[in-house]
Amino acid sequence: MIDVLELMETLQKADIVLVAEGSALRVEAPSGVLTDEMVDVVRESKAELLEVLAIDAALDSALVAKSDEEFRASLASLDSVLVAEQLIATGRALGAVAQVEDGVLVVRFEPVCLRPRRHR
Secondary structure, three states: OOOOOHHHHHHHHOOOOEEEEEEEEEEEOOOOOOOHHHHHHHHHOOOHHHHHHHHHHHHHHHHHOHHHHHHHHHHHHOOOHHHHHHHHHHHHHOOOEEEEEEEEEEEEEEOOOOOOOOOO
């Protein structure tokens, strides 16, 4: 089975956009970019792709939540394993070390130097 997050990353790098419209999945791609193989993989992975897009939407809602209740409500219906996998992938993309430890998602960011130090 294909890793859905890797598939989404591959599609994104090819400027292919997936849009969830209820139970339908719309694919927007520049002309000539979407191959028959990609179409087949997207069709085979439609349910998982829709679930990841739902997680993205819920995480976006959670990030702008004004209260703990709103935050919890945004994430209540989601598959916690997929949420954790997606957060881990996002954390790694941002240069963080993200992993599950004793059932808890732990994300550690390394200090980043924004300005190079000048040597004297």
